[in-house]
Amino acid sequence: MYRERPSPLPGAAVWTKSPEPAPRPVLPDGCTDLIWYDGELLVAGPDTRAHLPRPPGRTPEAPVVGLRFAPGQGPAVFGVPAHVLRDLRVPLDELWPADEVRRLAGRLAAAGAPGRVLEAAAAGRLRTGAAPDPAGALIAGAAARGTPVRELAEAVGVGERQLHRRCLAAFGYGPKTLGRVLRLVRALELARAGLPYAEVAAVAGYADQAHLAREVKALAGAPLGAVLAPG
Numbered sequence: 001m002y003r004e005r006p007s008p009l010p011g012a013a014v015w016t017k018s019p020e021p022a023p024r025p026v027l028p029d030g031c032t033d034l035i036w037y038d039g040e041l042l043v044a045g046p047d048t049r050a051h052l053p054r055p056p057g058r059t060p061e062a063p064v065v066g067l068r069f070a071p072g073q074g075p076a077v078f079g080v081p082a083h084v085l086r087d088l089r090v091p092l093d094e095l096w097p098a099d100e101v102r103r104l105a106g107r108l109a110a111a112g113a114p115g116r117v118l119e120a121a122a123a124g125r126l127r128t129g130a131a132p133d134p135a136g137a138l139i140a141g142a143a144a145r146g147t148p149v150r151e152l153a154e155a156v157g158v159g160e161r162q163l164h165r166r167c168l169a170a171f172g173y174g175p176k177t178l179g180r181v182l183r184l185v186r187a188l189e190l191a192r193a194g195l196p197y198a199e200v201a202a203v204a205g206y207a208d209q210a211h212l213a214r215e216v217k218a219l220a221g222a223p224l225g226a227v228l229a230p231g
Contacts, residue, residue, distance in 0.1 A: 011070030014115035025050035032074030041092035045085025046172035050221040067118040072136035082172035144182035
């Protein structure tokens with residue numbers, strides 16, 4: 001079973017998930033996550049394709065707990081550009097000092113509410129780290145609406161090459177891929193709400209239903225019906 005709650009941290013949410021013998025793929029959403037999983041601290045980078053989590057190992061009864069950051073927010077916590085983490089699952093001690101990670105793991109192992117511990121650790125990094133790109137929300141919103149790259153660069157006040165570099169650092173993708181991923185997120189939200197596929201395509205900004213189907217298959221690795229099927 002999956003549950004989540006909003007976090008006091010801007011753009012973040014805490015989630016928990018019960019272990020599954022056959023985990024479902026995690027779909028691209030532009031987010032990064034700090035995860036406490038089977039006694040380990042991992043960072044999940046922004047994906048460009050569906051990712052299949054490994055099944056539980058040593059402690060299969062323990063839930064997976066994660067702190068998810070909205071697109072563009074993760075680099076301020078993890079201290080590296082988002083593209084460094086793209087399509088990867090990385091031990092946290094490769095990004096943060098090993099002693100700090102060991103202390104955090106000890107607190108998590110003893111915690112009754114590990115999500116709160118993850119939030120406190122992230123809040124501490126945010127107080128001392130670099131701020132997120134101030135144009136991040138503008139870029140993400142415009143990319144999700146399918147704004148052409150030239151128009152988006154003009155809106156931000158930079159050239160197209162500089163926009164591409166900023167997108168890679170903040171989101172892990174160039175602006176075109178960012179738009180595709182965020183449009184997929186929107187399409188899945190609409191489809192799960194019960195909207196017919198043709199209407200999903202129109203509202204989410206696809207050329208037609210066939211375009212929607214191709215993009216879902218390319219990014220999620222399965223047809224829309226399979227992606228939406230209950231686990």
